[in-house]
Amino acid sequence: MKIDDITVSRAIAESFTKDFVDSMEVDVAIAGAGPSGMMAAYYLAKAGVKTAIFERQLRVGGGMPGGGMMFNRIVLQEEGKELLDEIGVQTKEYEKGYYIADSLETISTLCFRSIQAGAKIFNLISVEDVMIREHDRIVGLVLNWSAVSLANLHVDPLAVRSKTVIDATGHASEICHIVVKKLGGKLNTRTGGVVGEKSLWADVGERELVENTREVYPGLIVAGMAANAVYGSPRMGAIFGGMLLSGKKAAEIVLRDHADN
Numbered sequence: 613m614k615i616d617d618i619t620v621s622r623a624i625a626e627s628f629t630k631d632f633v634d635s636m637e638v639d640v641a642i643a644g645a646g647p648s649g650m651m652a653a654y655y656l657a658k659a660g661v662k663t664a665i666f667e668r669q670l671r672v673g674g675g676m677p678g679g680g681m682m683f684n685r686i687v688l689q690e691e692g693k694e695l696l697d698e699i700g701v702q703t704k705e706y707e708k709g710y711y712i713a714d715s716l717e718t719i720s721t722l723c724f725r726s727i728q729a730g731a732k733i734f735n736l737i738s739v740e741d742v743m744i745r746e747h748d749r750i751v752g753l754v755l756n757w758s759a760v761s762l763a764n765l766h767v768d769p770l771a772v773r774s775k776t777v778i779d780a781t782g783h784a785s786e787i788c789h790i791v792v793k794k795l796g797g798k799l800n801t802r803t804g805g806v807v808g809e810k811s812l813w814a815d816v817g818e819r820e821l822v823e824n825t826r827e828v829y830p831g832l833i834v835a836g837m838a839a840n841a842v843y844g845s846p847r848m849g850a851i852f853g854g855m856l857l858s859g860k861k862a863a864e865i866v867l868r869d870h871a872d873n
């Protein structure tokens with residue numbers, strides 16, 4: 613067969629555009645393809661919920677591929693390890709109750725599982741705003757190519773509508789910051805704003821992370837490190853069980869809410 617260059621180009625452009633246009637109305641729009649965002653997407657897609665993730669970077673994974681200080685390994689406690697067993701990532705017990713996994717194997721499996729379950733992941737796209745309607749409810753995300761802000765170009769964005777948004781943007785908790793800054797929005801934190809993460813304390817940080825994973829504003833759930841930053845809990849370094857459990861809990865909240873409505 614002779615390869616036609618234009619067929620290759622048309623296949624890429626048409627296939628991408630079809631998925632992108634289809635994702636303009638989803639059940640759940642997730643900002644950030646780190647471990648918590650992809651774990652949430654996996655459980656949602658597996659349950660038949662139409663889910664899209666928008667990721668600013670060229671690659672997915674957020675802070676996971678770098679492991680701890682560029683040693684590409686991550687540590688998990690028992691509950692986190694069980695989630696890796698479920699998606700087929702190998703772990704080794706290091707000491708009683710402490711499991712070690714390869715950060716690249718983990719993040720690539722999370723990406724593979726979430727896409728195979730039916731989630732769409734769009735990389736190189738940044739969330740630059742939210743969409744709101746009456747009753748101060750968030751009803752979607754406002755997107756632009758990451759290259760636009762990198763090149764400092766003045767280009768207007770496009771929008772996607774969703775029943776629920778998940779802020780899985782990590783330490784920066786960007787979507788919650790947007791809500792506070794642009795909507796004067798009152799988050800349901802003790803200050804009404806983003807409280808800010810505390811210094812490293814893995815034991816407390818991991819425990820509080822799951823509690824902090826919740827609806828922080830109507831239509832907006834916060835997950836992963838963003839949840840601890842928003843509610844004022846400690847960071848935890850390169851232990852990742854909490855991130856996975858947080859993603860799973862975010863998915864469970866959505867499934868419960870969508871079943872009620």
Ligand code: 48F
Pocket residue numbers: 643644645646647648649666667668669672673674675676737738739740780781782783784786835836837838847848849850851852855
């Ligand atoms: O930072 P990240 O990995 O968040 P996470 O899922 O996991 C945190 C851990 O990696 C680590 C940790 C472990 O103890 O604390 O930090 O909570 O992934 C967040 C992703 O969101 C993307 C960012 O590029 C990263 O891949 N992101 C951030 N802001 C935006 C965004 C935005 N405005 N639009 C799109 N993507």
